[in-house]
Amino acid sequence: MFDNKEKTNIEALGEFGLINYLTENIKISQKSTVKGVGDDAAVLDFDGKKVLVSTDMLLEGIHFDLAYTPLKHLGYKAIQVNLSDIYAMNGIASQVTVSIGISSKFPLEAVEELYEGIYLACEKYNVDLVGGDTSSSKQGLVISVTALGYADEKDIVYRNGAEEGDLICVSGDLGGAYTGLQLLEREKLIYLENPNIQPDLEGKDYIVERQLKPEARRDVIELLKDIEVKPTAMIDVSDGLASELLHICKQSNKGCNLYEEKIPMDPMTFETAREFNLDPTVCALSGGEDYELLFTVKQADYDKIKFKMDITIIGYITEPSAGCNLITKAGNSHPLKAQGWNAFSPPAP
16 A cells, blocks of 8 residues: 555654644635634635535545555545535535544555645645544544535525426436446455456556546536526435435425436446446446436426537436336336445445
C-alpha cells in the first residue's frame, strides 16, 4: 500500500499539527464562504438562497478496500459521492467539511495522498473545504464528508414531484461501477493466492475508473438549466437504478414502466458482466455507485432532451395502481424489485 521510503509518524505532529499541516494551503473560491477553516465554525452567507446539506460516511472494509483503492482516488471519490446529492436536488455545491478517523498504521504521507484527492475534487468542482475533524481509529480508516450547497427555492427538485405521463430519464450509462468492482475483487483474490501475479486490468480502464473515481454530474444540472428544463423529480443513482426509481415512485405516489432495452450501458460493462456470468441488466438495476442522475420530466420537454447525447429516456410514470414494472426486451412485464446496496445486510458468504 505504501512504498519503502522513510515515513513520517502522525503522532509526531499531533492532532492540531496534522490539521494545520493539511489546511495551511487551502484557498477559498466561493463568495458565500465568509470564514472557512481556523475557527470554531465556518461562516457562510448564501444571500437569500435555500441551503442544501448532505452527508455521507465511508468505512474501510465496508465501502472501500485499500487492497486496490489508491488513497488519492478514495479522497476524490469521498467528495464526489457527496456533491452528487447536492446536484440531485438541482442545486449548486459550494462547500464541504471532511472528518477522518485514522489508525497509527497510516504515515503522514498516506494522509497527504488522501487529501490530494480531496483537494483535487474540490478544485475541479469549485467547492471550498471549510472544516472537519480528525480522530484516531481502531476500526480502520473512516471518512465522513458533509456537502453544502444552495439553490433558489423555485429551482429545487425533490423526489416526490413525478406526475403521471412524465418521462423517466437517466444520465450517462449504468452498471459500470459494479462490474469494475467485480473485476477488482477478482484480481485481489488472484493476488492473495499468488503475490507474484500482477493484476490484469488491461483494456478495462473505463469500468475500473467508474468504481474508483466517479464523477458527480454537475454538467447535467448545467445542461438542464441551459435548455430550460426543470425535472419534476430527481435522485442520484448510488444504490442502483431500480432502488432509486422506486424511491421516486413511492414518494410521488406513482407507478412506472421501465424499458430494459432503453437502459444505457457501456459495451465494456456489458462484456465484463458476461465474463463474470452476470446479467448486465441486473448490474445496471442493482449494482449502484454509478452516481448518475435519474430524473423525470414533463412530456412537453421531450423535444428539448431527445437529442442530448448524455441523457436517455428509459420509461414513463404511470398511475399508482399500475405498479412499478420492468418491461423486458421480449416485451414481458415484471414487477420492478430493488436489490441494491443495503448498508445493514450481512456480507455474502
